[in-house]
């Protein structure tokens with residue numbers, strides 16, 4: 001199978017430790033599902049592409065929105081997350097859903113063209129974002145809608161503990177740093193709205209608009225911190241205990257009760273249409 005120029009990200013999302021750690025944190029991405037789906041305004045019968053679908057939370061939500069006659073294809077380059085997505089959809093008994101293991105940056109999807117594409121935090125890791133969004137556009141009908149969620153800057157998302165962990169690490173990895181807006185692949189690369197706006201325009205999208213959303217999500221502590229993050233951030237084993245203690249003490253301010261934390265989130269929902 002051919003993959004694009006983003007081998008590093010593909011390896012990260014296929015790493016068993018990173019992928020299983022992400023499963024414990026994905027409550028964060030699911031906190032954006034309702035707003036994403038509202039904005040996407042899917043209707044029964046539509047054909048939908050879910051980009052970077054991961055374990056499929058938005059794929060399933062989209063499938064429910066287009067049922068009974070619509071179809072949804074989830075594309076992701078992570079085998080472990082796609083396996084989890086298949087299980088999620090089977091457990092829900094949802095019809096009309098299929099998955100493709102491919103790099104969304106370059107892949108032509110067999111079931112194209114789609115009426116709409118959605119992505120829940122799945123468009124933040126491309127090597128060449130303009131090329132990737134142009135490729136997404138080619139999978140859509142003329143006028144087809146694209147809707148995606150992304151994080152506002154790291155400073156507006158205090159649940160993001162990677163900068164704290166970095167004090168114990170030597171890595172300059174983008175995930176660790178919370179990648180400044182406009183820089184390489186990473187969760188906060190679209191924190192500056194000027195960046196995705198330009199990318200979407202350069203990739204041939206029109207009617208570009210953005211909703212800024214702030215919300216508090218009640219989630220277990222593992223949504224903000226999982227020990228697999230030590231690996232991602234590059235915290236050496238001898239400093240792991242110290243780093244974990246610092247995170248636990250920092251997150252205490254958000255604890256609601258027991259293992260429930262009220263995490264303040266700041267994200268954006270972008271929408272655009274293919275020219």
Ligand SMILES: C[S@@+](CC[C@H](N)C(=O)[O-])C[C@H]1O[C@@H](n2cnc3c(N)ncnc32)[C@H](O)[C@@H]1O
Nearest residue numbers: 013029052053054076077078103104120122125
């Ligand atoms: C932050 S996770 C979001 C996953 C899922 N959408 C969710 O809401 O839980 C990002 C996802 O995008 C996928 N991804 C990143 N770049 C990709 C690419 N170029 N092609 C396909 N999948 C990609 C990753 O494998 C991962 O599953």
